[in-house]
Amino acid sequence: MRLEGSCQCGAVKFRVESPHPYPYQRCYCSICRKTQGGGGYAINLGADNATLRVTGRQHVTVYHARLKDPGDARAHRSPAERHFCGICGSALWLYDDRWPKLVHPFASAIDTDLPAAPESTHIMLAFKAPWVAVEAGPKDRRHQRYPEESIAEWHARLGLAEGSVMEQATEAEERILCRLEDIPEGGAKGFPGPPGSFVGLFAVRKDGRVHVYVNSCPHIGLPLEPLPDRFLDPRKQVIICSAHGARFRIEDGVCVTGPCIGEALEAVPVRVVDGQVVVPASAGL
Structure with missing residues (x-):
């Protein structure tokens, strides 16, 4: 519930x-x-x-x-x-x-x-x-x-x-995003959204956990990365938005500096099953 x-x-x-x-x-x-x-x-x-x-x-x-x-x-x-x-x-x-x-x-x-x-x-x-x-x-x-x-x-x-x-989710309600090994520890990777979606998703792997968010800045809705998979700062400590420099915590997506401080990226429920990163099929719609 x-x-x-x-x-x-x-x-x-x-x-x-x-x-x-x-x-x-x-x-x-x-x-x-x-x-x-x-x-x-x-x-x-x-x-x-x-x-x-x-x-x-x-x-x-x-x-x-x-x-x-x-x-x-x-x-x-x-x-x-x-x-x-x-x-x-x-x-x-x-x-x-x-x-x-x-x-x-x-x-x-x-x-x-x-x-x-x-x-x-x-x-x-x-x-x-x-x-x-x-x-x-x-x-x-x-x-x-x-x-x-x-x-x-x-x-x-x-x-x-x-x-x-x-x-409780069935296979029909979920989709495999990627293999866990496709996301390097301390790194990030972007993915297209489901059919009919105008926004994608991205995943960050840190300290053994995977965090998945909708690839849309809460400030004006633009994608975050300037180049494919470039979602993190050079030190790989925070998520960054290339449009206006907003910085978001990896663990919960909350903006800590920038024009949307206090707001958060839309988080996506995620689980790892047999080495596969699984998210709801509707994530990103």
Whole structure:
């Protein structure tokens, strides 16, 4: 399920594919309560980190909570990254590089209509504030700390797991862009669009990952490259537009300098299957 979200002031918007979109798990820990849970708890969703696309990323700030368990001599820094809008303070998503394939959007930041959970799980009740009432249904589960059941396992147990949009795609819905070896590490390569398209695509391979974008500058819609496959600066650190000198981050396509700063290239979902780079058949239309 594609989720679209934003902060309250509108400076940050994002979208992500979520195979586990049911807002069922309520966390009552003090961190969630104080940073995001006005009702005494917060709800995280499960999503595919590789599909996260953000507009206005320059307004996003990251907070690492300080943790101190009973018996600890001092507090320590949590590795989890809580992403907020630096302007209005809205909590947006949580990421932890111990699980790099996952990202957890806060349900409160999602603008897409979410499905209603048939039952809930209440966790970290050992840290619940005394004034918070646990509104549990007859099928709900309660845990003093973290449950053994993950978000994905809860969805699977109830038959609600969707699988990501890319995993469900059939051959008719996708096309092979090229072989992975056709894109050199640290390099880029351009491709024509699908039949009926007026714009092409290009792919960048960096740090073992492939990023694919529509070959159209968000400023005035022109192709980016001056010569075939010349999408990167000489140091191969950023994507460049030859028309007006705009520079875009490779990892998310956000413009960091130039006339369209803060805007982003249109990202294309991509996966590598048996050494082939695969994208949706409609990419570029």
